[in-house]
Structures are given as C-alpha cells and as structure tokens.
Amino acid sequence: MLNSKKLVLAAFLLIVSFILMLFSYYDPTRIIQIRKKGYFLGSFFYNVSSNSKLYLSDLIKSISEAQKIKKENELLRRRLDELIFKERSYYREIQIANQRLEKLLNFKEKTPYRLIPTRVVAYSLESFFKEIYINKGKKDGIKEGMSVVNADGLVGKVVEVYSNQSKVMLIIDNRSKVGVRVQRTRDVGILQGTGNPNECRLLYILTKSELEKGDSVITSGLGGLFPPGIPVGYISHIEKNPSYLFQKIKVKPAVDFGKLEDLFLIEGKE
C-alpha cells in the first residue's frame, strides 16, 4: 500500500511544476531569460556536433569516392589512381559548391532586401516543434522577429536570440502564422503550419474567391512581421462548400524543409 507520507513530496512537486507552467505561460519572456543564461552550453555543443557531422560526412563521401575510382582504374598505376581520384573528387565538390553559391548569389542580387547569410547548426529536440538553430546571434545584429529565407522562399522567423546563435520557428510549425496573399487573385489570408513539412493550411479565403491549384502564395506584408512578396508556396488542394464562408485550402511550401542548409536573415530594405 502507498504510504500517504510518501505521496506528500510527489504531490508538492507536481503542484510546483503546475505553478511553473502557469507562471511561464503568462510570462514567457522569463524562461527565455533563464535559457539565455545557460545558452553557452547549447552554443558550444551545437557547434561541436554540427562541425563534426560535416567533417564526418565529408570523410565518408571521400572514402566512397575513393573506392569507386579504385574499381574503375584497377589496371592503372597507383600514382595515376591517386591523381584521377583527386581530380574527380575536387572537381565534383567545386562544381556542386559553385552551383549552390551561384544560386544563392543570384537570389541575393535579385532581392531588394539587405540579407545576412547564415547556416543551420542544430534542429529542435522534439519532432513536434519545427524549429532550427542558426549560427548568427545578438553579436551579429540579429533581432527577434527577423524573417529567415533561402533561395526558394520563406523559411520562418527568429523567435529567440542568444549571443552567438538564434532559434528559428519554421513556417510549418503548428504555432506559426504568416500573413499571405495569393499572387494571381490578390486574395489575402493567413498561412498556418500543420507540423507536416509538405503541407500548410491557408485560412480565411472566402468561398467566392476563384483560386486554382498551383497558384503561387507570397507574403502579404500585412501585420509588419514579414516583408511583402516573399514566395511561400503553391496551392496544392482546394475544397469548396457553398454553405461555408471560407474555403479549405492546403499549400505546399516552396522550401524543402528536409534540406535546409544555407539561409539568409532579412535585415531590411536596401
């Protein structure tokens, strides 16, 4: 049988936990302040793991490349083998890097905003929070609410800023809401994340609006959180019911959230 004395401490701790929940619900800035104080640990270990991951993946890539070339050139001399391997692997790496940088440079030249380049260093602990950590923070002039984009479109917004890193909530997070506009019809709505990287909900579009599958969705700029005109996604599903005021619309994000790597923070207009 359970001793009532034993239960006292457990019950007390449960009550304390609940009070803490209420406390941080009504004053969320307090927990962010506490987190900032201990964040040097996160910053250090995110960097260590992110860099070691890059190093290891490079290592694995080079090993597999070397094995391939060895098979293809088994009759050639050892020195020639090494030269061919080096030439091919370097050439490929440079070509991929070149393509990636060219894409980013084109994007940077076309966009009218001042952009700060950044990189993903860590992902959210829990899979139901769609958040990432980037390698730019307070020291680089990053502020809460700044928009994060890549060459394909809107990625999310900065929700917490630490000294060297920042936390970004992606637009696919359930808590994310973005003011958007359908580019062709100019209808304005709210894009809400669903937690699914391939699907967002477009809310408050009237049933009488004539939208089509494939219509491009961009940021509206209303509310002042996100600058206008940034590509967000494409309409993938429309469900109309004449007895309802609004349509049920699904949007496929323009950004591939499985391949986030090089990003930009929008600082302001040029």
Add this chain to the structure above:
Amino acid sequence: MKKFFIFLVLLFLALILQLTLAGWTRRVSIDFFLVFVIYWSYSTKKLNEAVLSGFFSGLLKDIFFFPLLGINAFSFVLVSFLVNEIEGRIYHQNIILFTMVVALASLIHSLITSIWLQVFSYLPFYSTFKASLYPAIIYNCILCFIVFLVKEGALKKSTL
C-alpha cells in the same frame, strides 16, 4: 554526498548528449533525460530521491528545450514515482520487466507532455502524442536495455 555528485554528473552527461544529438540529426528520437530518470528511479530505493531526481531533470530539460517551464518536470515526477513504485513490486533483475517499465514510462511521458502542450501551447494532441511516442519509445527501450546490461555486468564484476 557521493550519490548526489554522481547524480549531477549523470544529469550533466544527459544534457550534453541531448545537445550534441540535436546538432547531429534532424529528428532527435532518444530522450536521454527520460532514460536517466527511469534508470535513477529504478536504481534507488528511496521514493523521495526518485521524485526529486525526476523534478530537477525535467526542469533542466524544460529550461533548455521547451517553451514552458514545468511540463517535463511534472511528467518526470509522475514517471519517477511510478517507476520507483513498480520497482519495489517486481523482481529487480528481470531485464524483460525492466524494458516493459521503460516502455510504459515513455508512454506516460508522451501522454502527459502532449496534454500540457495542447492546453498551454495549442499543439494538436494526437499529432504531438504520435510524434513524441514513436520511434522514441523504441530507442529509449534499447538505450535503457544497454544501460541495464552495463550496470548488471559491472555489479557482477564487483562481486566476483
């Protein structure tokens, strides 16, 4: 005093492993804090010690990884309480029973955190519960299984 020091070292280790893993993979599935709480509650005979370890581990996890304080603290207090109670009623060295306790604890933890996230952060309960339970439950069981084997092995070695 020595036990308290070991507790702090293991808790710090869980934090480091969790932070390192978050930078390593896009979908973090192992909950090192939960594994630590289960292991500690299962190993200690004192209930007060178990629930206190649960509370402080949960609080640390909340500070580093959650939008609200207290969600994991609440869940870990309940989990450590249940694990410690179950431990007193079953054969201590049965690894199958231990793995079942881990699975049950993971289930309860996912259930409680999903309820609180629905209430306070408006995250949909079902999808949060599903995402937090699977495949984390499998990885947690595997990791606890390994920890159990290592601990039992070390115990046997020291008694020889």
